[in-house]
Amino acid sequence: MNRPFLPAEWEEQAFIQLTWPHKETDWNYMLDEVEECYINIAREILSRERLIVVTPEPEHVEQVLAKAGICLDNLTLVKIETNDTWARDHAFITTIDEDGNAMLNDFCFNGWGMKFAANLDNQINKKLMKEDLLQGKYVSRLNFVLEGGSIESDSDGTLLTTAECLLSDNRNDTLSREEIEKYLKSAFHVEKVLWIENGFLEGDDTDSHIDTLARLCPDNTIVYVKCNDKDDIHYSALKAMEDELFQFTNCRGEHYRLLPLPFPDAVYDENDERLPATYANFLIMNGAVLCPVYNQEENDKEALKVLKSAFPDHEIIGIDCSPLIRQHGSLHCITMQYPKCVQK
Template identity: 35%
Template sequence: MNIQSQHHSTNTPFIPAQNGFFFPAEWHPHVATWLSWPHTEASWSNERQELMFPAYLEFIRTISESEQVCINAHNETVIQTAKMRLLMAGIDLSKVTLLPHPTNDSWCRDHGPAFLINPASGEKIIVNWEYNAWGGKYPPYERDGLIPVEIAHYRHLQYVNPGIIMEGGAVEFNGKGTVLTSRACLLNQNRNSHLTQAQVEHYLCDYYGVQQVLWVEEGIVGDDTDGHIDDTVRFVNADTVVVATETNPNDDNYLFLQEIHRDVKAMRLLNGKQLTIIELPMPDPVFSEDLRLPASYANFYITNGSVIVPTFRCAKDQAAIDILEGCFPDRKVVGIDATEIVWGLGAFHCLSQQEPAID
């Protein structure tokens, strides 16, 4: 059932924030992690896909150690192929649920559902944002746009349709009323050109259940999403962020990340408190031929028991892991080589979407 359609006759759409729903922080306990199994050449050519699967399977294994992994799989053939790969990798299939949900691509953070919870009522709903593959860059994307409703039906959850384009990698939450995002992405003319910044903020507050929107300007070089926040600034607790940091003034990311640092330093939370900033180094540049890839340690993913960090065969890998171990003393910090995965222009956070528990 679509909540919003219940109210069309009275022209009063269901607004999650007004009904006690909110998007919790990523460290909130999960019921499961959702992925979309790679099956086309949309992000990786056949040769590249074979190279990325060892890291992808290790990602699944690590998630499955502390929570269920639910995977959108394009069709029965893909399901059987996935089962074979999972078995060959020694992954416990009882920890993995493969579902026949057709997809165009693998970046579930952006086309997957946004789960909202209401702890007071014990309810969970899905926000079914519109999706256009990062400004219409990679058609076709219609099947990906149906995934939130497919999952709502599978979970027997109600869903609401805001009617505007949004991507999960564009927003970062502290679970206490604040969302971080970037103007380069959410105010881009290829998303919702009819909306002003104030109107975008209104949608974020209404449909994510936040009270404050904090903006940075840009993203990193090579990011085809036009500047997703999950490559630059991430909450590690309600008032602390790690911020991607480039120390080489000759690097193309240097000025962008300096500007982001200034933006974040000037931010104040709802209680007036300044954010605590922890600097997270950028890896050495990763290239595919002449193309700079969006390699960033900030694209980590938090599970119930671990923090999964992309590594890039770089001397800075261990320093990034050490910093994140200090941020998450209650979780195991696991580095997985993402050099082949980032060839598809994303990493572990981009591939995943958490389903929160209700508490």
């Protein structure tokens, strides 16, 4: 009998979920611009695997995708009311039991520590289950606050996360670090939790989600953001994070192969506030990796090169995510993958 586990993102997938922007979200002031970004992402997903789109306006989404000339054979639209669009953090986190069956874990999403409204988004998973699209057992974990962007798995017993996020106020602050680690090991069937104590991105609302800083990759590899500018506000914290990564080992006691991603040139919004641009927020799909790019020729090119080294058998595709960082997220933040066993 196999052991239960939390699959890595590079395991074979059934589909990817997007939660589509609309006029009642914070995207309203730039809806056309961000929707074009979603269309570009949907095009790449639909050419390779199924896509489920959660939206209060399914007819509109179907129309704009068809108008863009995209084949809709792999598309499923589900009409559900939403607060916002950050599927990575409100969607199911799927584990696989010892018999190979999907366990659809529904954690509490509270708007990153009650910073933003999440009353509708926190109900999406239960409503999605009623649509009979997912094969798996529903597991309520609504007594524990956790976002998908805060954890990384290697499928082999190791979980990577950040102390800044998981130990933050207004999430699970009644629990100690030891209690939270015990819960993570039990819920995700892991033997080892690697806690990053350093690293941040200015403008980030998530309290340093791991998927903005460092990502587990195949063959015992970690790609991570590295800042070389000693005058940049991020330099010291990211250097300290790098030092931590060099000390980390997996469950077998092996050190990781580390691949540094470039640090994007500073990007600012209309109020001159710095935005959390990062190349670490990439999405792994069946046969491809979608990498966020920011119209920075040299940095974008280097990021794609690093990811090709980490995923030599995948096609590496850059997606302009300049619109996404205007709301302080990027490509990985708006997507959630589901493993093959969830396929009906």
